[in-house]
Amino acid sequence: MSFSLLLLLTGCLDDLQLTRRAFVMGIALDETEAGKVLLTTQVYVPSPKGEKKKGSKGYINVRTTGDTVAKAIRDIPIHLGRKTHWGHLRSIVISEKLARKKRMAEVLELFYRDHETRITSSVLISKGNAADYLKKEPWIETTMGQQILANEESTADFSNKTVKTNLLTLILQTRSQVGNSIIPRIYIEEEHEFPSMDVAGIVLLKKNKMIGYLPPGNIEGLQIIRNEYRGGMLQILPCQTQPEKIEVVEVLSSQTTLKPVIKDDSLNVQISNKMEVVLQELKCSRIDAPEKERKFVERLEQALKKELKETVSLLQEKQFDAIDLGNKVYAKNPTLWKRWKNNWDQRFADSNFEFDVKIRIINSGTTNGKPMFSE
Structure with a gap:
């Protein structure tokens, strides 16, 4: 056998x-x-x-x-x-x-x-x-x-x-x-x-x-919107009094949700992002008090919103859906998608986007919340 x-x-x-x-x-x-x-x-x-x-x-x-x-x-x-x-x-x-x-x-x-x-x-x-x-x-x-x-x-x-x-x-x-x-x-x-x-x-x-x-400068924003951003350096925070100086934070975690809101025959898109960051280069800001840290975070959130808006505007200008928005509309309402699919490029370009960004600083790298070499 x-x-x-x-x-x-x-x-x-x-x-x-x-x-x-x-x-x-x-x-x-x-x-x-x-x-x-x-x-x-x-x-x-x-x-x-x-x-x-x-x-x-x-x-x-x-x-x-x-x-x-x-x-x-x-x-x-x-x-x-x-x-x-x-x-x-x-x-x-x-x-x-x-x-x-x-x-x-x-x-x-x-x-x-x-x-x-x-x-x-x-x-x-x-x-x-x-x-x-x-x-x-x-x-x-x-x-x-x-x-x-x-x-x-x-x-x-x-x-x-x-x-x-x-x-x-x-x-x-x-x-x-x-x-x-x-x-x-x-x-x-x-x-x-x-x-x-x-x-x-x-x-x-x-x-x-x-x-x-x-171009490479818009890929970071695209990664964030697609929820594929796993960490990096955000160099988008110029000093208010000295625009030539750039302050940098390192992103430890990023989570983005993209939600299409359909009303009648129009489409609004809500993009929400939550980030945890640590300070890397502090040129002019001071965050040695809760109020100063809050203002710093607000400026950072506004700068990130601006970057995300520029990325979406560029894609809308090209009429190119690179953020999987159409696939999410299909998953949410397949019947509606059948009507929208043939002219989706134009509909994507005409869609309204809203951005909500929440950033939390979890570490300053030192015990000092001000520039290391203050003038």
Whole structure:
């Protein structure tokens, strides 16, 4: 009986050995002058016993073309001598030209259907050719595919100047009732002595095509409204007597609720935010008394309200719902949404927004509630 049960065990005799696999870390998608897909695939190069030779790279880039992404992938073994494996794919960079011309679903269709692809692989839109970003040397990580992913995650979590978007979140946004998508923007900073590859700002996609982008300065407000803000530095409090000086607080927690209020055929939106902050840079204010602290908090709340209003106004100007308002209307009243859906962009632009901000200071960093170096 035991011997017969062995016949039911599965094996992997037909599977490829590691020496015949090429592990993909990142890809770039561009378009040739002839209208074909130009695929740049970054493959990890293993070294004996994990030792890397001095001056050698930990990766190589392979370029292929085809009428489709699938066809371009099938031609990689011609140059590499190995079959690509997609289980370690970190990032997908798509050129702005391709994002404006073709629907994102058409470009990424293969990666949703293939069983090897990571659904958590990040997706970014590049300024200029996407292949140029895989040609650069990684500053810290082993490959540029890993470096791009690290830049995106760190910028979203610590600098609050972009959002995190992967294959999963992108398809959820695209298949929602509104259908708008937001994707991180990647570009090369040439102004400094040592040009760097930066991930900041977001690209706006409507009906799967790029229509514009939102600058890095407005992403913090967007994160707060979307309740995706997990902490950061708010530098939005200029001194009243000395406008050139900026006072800074660190956000420890932020919670936002967005409530659509439907009355007759109009829409009012109530955005409420609660924050807990600690002082970081105090240039001119003094909070060594309850009354002074209350006035400081009021100024901070007004400054944050102004930032949130500017973010919403910019989105309304672009007629782009990036805060999931339409999806909340659908969840609240599906019947009404059927009437509003066709002209939702204009209705979003005409909606009235109300802001309620409550901030609490829980720590000043010292026992002194005044500037450390008072004049």
